[in-house]
Amino acid sequence: MKNCLRVLRAQHDLSQGDLAEKLDVSRQTVNAIETGRYDPSLPLAFKIAALFGRTIEEVFSPNGNK
Amino acid sequence: MLLWGTFGTKTPAERRYVMRSCIAGGAVLAIVLFALAMHFRPRPIMVRIVCIAFGSLITYIAWEFRRYLYQLDELARRMQMEAMACTYITGLVMAAWLAVLWPFSHFLVHWPYKPMLLFLIPFLYFLLEPIRAGWLYYLSRRY
Numbered sequence: 001m002k003n004c005l006r007v008l009r010a011q012h013d014l015s016q017g018d019l020a021e022k023l024d025v026s027r028q029t030v031n032a033i034e035t036g037r038y039d040p041s042l043p044l045a046f047k048i049a050a051l052f053g054r055t056i057e058e059v060f061s062p063n064g065n066k
Numbered sequence: 067m068l069l070w071g072t073f074g075t076k077t078p079a080e081r082r083y084v085m086r087s088c089i090a091g092g093a094v095l096a097i098v099l100f101a102l103a104m105h106f107r108p109r110p111i112m113v114r115i116v117c118i119a120f121g122s123l124i125t126y127i128a129w130e131f132r133r134y135l136y137q138l139d140e141l142a143r144r145m146q147m148e149a150m151a152c153t154y155i156t157g158l159v160m161a162a163w164l165a166v167l168w169p170f171s172h173f174l175v176h177w178p179y180k181p182m183l184l185f186l187i188p189f190l191y192f193l194l195e196p197i198r199a200g201w202l203y204y205l206s207r208r209y
Contacts, residue, residue, distance in 0.1 A: 040140070
């Protein structure tokens with residue numbers, strides 16, 4: 001699953017640590033999601049989307065379309 | 067549980083787990099030292115106290131580890147769970163190979179008949195801890 005988390009994070013001028021703190025996860029988790037090595041749980045995906053004011057489909061895409 | 071990846075002290079949950087486990091370990095160590103000083107006398111009672119204390123320690127650490135596990139974030143918990151699953155599979159494979167090798171070893175053929183060696187069996191479980199630590203390290207590098 002692909003995502004545009006890195007772009008959204010840059011747009012909001014957040015570091016991985018800042019985002020991790022807002023999401024109540026570790027920085028390693030944010031990094032793993034950004035690099036596509038880990039797919040977040042549905043609650044975390046909702047939390048990420050809500051944080052950036054987007055829908056889940058706008059942040060995550062199953063076929064690699066951003 | 068005492069190896070890499072579990073006894074970190076970065077988060078409050080980790081610190082709490084380390085602190086409580088160390089206190090429990092220290093209490094059991096004190097009991098063992100007291101028993102040693104008394105030369106394990108009165109004999110049957112003191113030996114039983116030490117054995118129960120050691121069993122209680124491992125049970126307590128396991129309980130605290132379970133609490134610690136639920137306080138981890140989802141990726142860290144997933145890594146811990148995957149490491150445990152991989153350790154379980156590794157243990158099964160090792161047990162299978164031990165069973166296969168059993169008839170070929172003179173020592174292994176005779177060792178169940180040596181009562182003292184039976185005391186080693188619980189400690190075989192501790193061999194799985196370095197294996198779990200290895201899996202945890204591998205998985206942490208993968209994510």
